Amino acid sequence: MIQFNSPLSAFLHWEKVIPNRVFLKQPIEGKTITYTFEEAGIEARKIASAIKGFELPNHSHIALLSKNCAHWILSDLAIMMSGHVSIPIYPTLTADAIKQILEHSESKLIIIGKLDNYESQKTGIPDIPKISADLYGETEGSLWTEIVLKNEPLSAIYVPQLNDLHTIIYTSGTTGVPKGVMHTVGNFTASVGIIYRGLKLKEQSRFFSYLPLAHIAERVGIENYALVLGAEISFAESLDTFAQDLEACQPQLFFAVPRIWAKFQEKILEKVPQKKLSVLLSIPFLNTIIKNKLKKKLGLRFSEVVVSGAAPLSTSLMQWFEKIDVTIFQVYGMTEDCVISHCNRPGIINKIGTVGKKLESVYVKLSPEGEILIKNDCLMTGYFKAPEITAEVFENGYFKTGDIGEYDHEGYLSITGRVKDQFKTDKGKYIAPTPIELQMSTNTNIEQICIVGTGIPQPIALITVGENGKSKSKTELSDSLLATVNEINPTLEKHEKIEKVIIMKEDWTVDNGLTTPTLKVKRNAIEKIHQPYYKAWFKMSEKIIFE
Incomplete structure (x- = not known):
């Protein structure tokens, strides 16, 4: 591996070495716009020149509000080239949430890219300069196409230093108000170096970017890993074209979250x-043909590393994919530790049900309660403007993850729950919901699940159903869910046994605020809505209840 001092230096290297190789592929309206490394460099420099024209103080904070697209990457490069700090914002946030982040981060400028519903978000943007990527229809402030047409490329590119603040990443907020996690240039460089040595992908591999680039995993594991490898990055045009865009790309590296794997299985079945x-x-003679056909349709025909993260993935789902020759490596990392913690990976035994062994430079301690404490070479420098909260999450240099885990005798880590997710029934017994949720998730009718039980004698399962479940009659669905409960209850402690399953009327989505942008269930938000009904549901005679 060439030792790069920053993500920008990696890009500049490949721009010089392979200028005519395709770097970005952006589908739009049925066509694909491509950018070579040279073309991307020229365009990013022109945007950097426009940023310089606003005469912002050095190392100003520049917000980036956009779905994944070529212009997200170009904007990030331009922010680096002009010597500023990026503030990525999830493209699904409400106007109020956007305003909160822009004001808290003290952003001096915002780049507006590809969005689904900017009209509902624009009131959240204060009176600061704007650059709009008008290719996607937004036309506020300075227009990207006019900048590219009129501006000369920035000639004096800023040279990032390892200790420079590189970005502030606001957490997706499964609990409470998002916090701004500060990472340096050196943190990103160290993190990507460890990923490079662990995954061992070839230079100029193909990547597919669709999970939010505002999230640390996609930012480091896709964008920045691609920069180091000189890789090609393709994007999805929309949710409707996602499957065909992924199939057309056939990436060597693919990263997904549990919800995506469940959807893939559902579509196949x-x-x-x-x-x-x-x-x-x-x-025998059909076996290989069927597997290859399924993998090609999924877009994983040539995948070398297939990764799942952000939340636990059920062992049954991993085993199901293994049967069609899709080996999923489950990983574990957080925004605060720059995703460098534990992972299953090529070259070691892929132990299903665990998040693998610790990565290089990682030190781990378990608290008396089983909480995982992490120290590595790329821990955040702290939460922006929140020294008290920062102090609370560190203990002797170790970051307190809030996750509970345990190691086996071979050094593989299993996550057994979140400290804050544990709840107490009115019998006074504590319950960790995550392991029970994973067991319940073996039922393919279940789309999402949240085990709850505060204030009632036994836990109940709140669920949403997928297309598979929606196609069934109420009787069929009820019988299936009851069978699952009867199967897993004997494996649980007496106080953990599930008493009821409640089928929700509406799905839990990013839009209604019940999942994060990375599709994790927001337990607090769900409980806030439904906790008043727990006692009434518990008293009902039925085991399976339709809300």
Whole structure:
């Protein structure tokens, strides 16, 4: 690996070495716009020149509000080239949430990119300069196409230093108000170096970017890893074209969250029911053909590393994908530790049900309560403007993750829950919901699940159902869920046994505030809405209740 001192130096290297190689592929309206490394460099420099024209103080904070697209990457490069600090904002946030982050981060300028509903968000943006990527329809402030047409590329590019503040990443807020996690240039450089040595992908591999680039995992593991490898990055045009865009890309590295894997399985089983699939996979001469066909359709025909993170993935789902030759490596990391913690990876045993072994430079301690404490070479420097909260989450240089875990005798870590997710029933017994949720998730009718039980004698399961479940009659669905409860209850302690399953009327989505942008269930938000009904549901005679 070439030793790069910053993400920008990695890009500048490949711009010089392979200027004519395609770097970015952006589908739009059925066509694909491509940017070579040279073209991306020229365009980013012109945007950097425009940023310089606003005469902002050195190391000013520049916000970036956009879905994943070529212009997100170009904007990030331009912010680096002009010597400023990036403030990525999730493209699904409300106007109020955007305003909160812009004001807290003291952003001096905002770049507006590809968005689904900017009209509802624009009131959250204060009176600061704006640059709009008008290719996607937004036309506020300075227009990207006019800047590229009129500006000369910035000639004096800023040279980032390892200790420079590189970005402030606001957490997705599963609990409470988002916090601004500060990372230096050196943190990103160290993090990507560890990923490079761990995954060992070839230079100029193909990547597919669709999970929010405002999130640390996509930012480091896709954008910045791609910069180090001189890789090609493709994007999805929309949710409707996601499957065909991924199939067209066939990336060597693919990263997903548990919800995506469940959706993939659901789509396959819609076309090929499980009984038929099992039969086809049992026939020797058809086995390989079927596997390759399924992998090609998923976009994973040439994948070398397939990763799942952000939340625990059920062992049954991982085993199901293994049967079609898709090996999923489960990983564990956080915004605060720059995603450098633990992972299963090529070259070591992929132990399903664990998040793997600790990575290089990682030191771990478990508190008496089992909380995981992490120290590495790329821990955040702290939360922006929150020294008291920063002090609370560190203990002798170790970051307190809030996750509870345990190691096996081979050094593989299993996450057994969140400290804050544990709840107490009115019997006074504490329950960790995550392991029970994973067991329940083996039922393919379940889309999302949240085990709750505060103030009632036994826990109940709040669920939403996927397309598979929605296609069934109420009786069929109830029988299926009851069978799952009857199967797992004997494996649970007496106080953990599930008493009821409540089927929600509406799905939990980013739009209604019940999942994060990375599709994790927001337990606090769900409990706030539904806790008043727990006692009434508990008293009902039915085991399966439709809300």
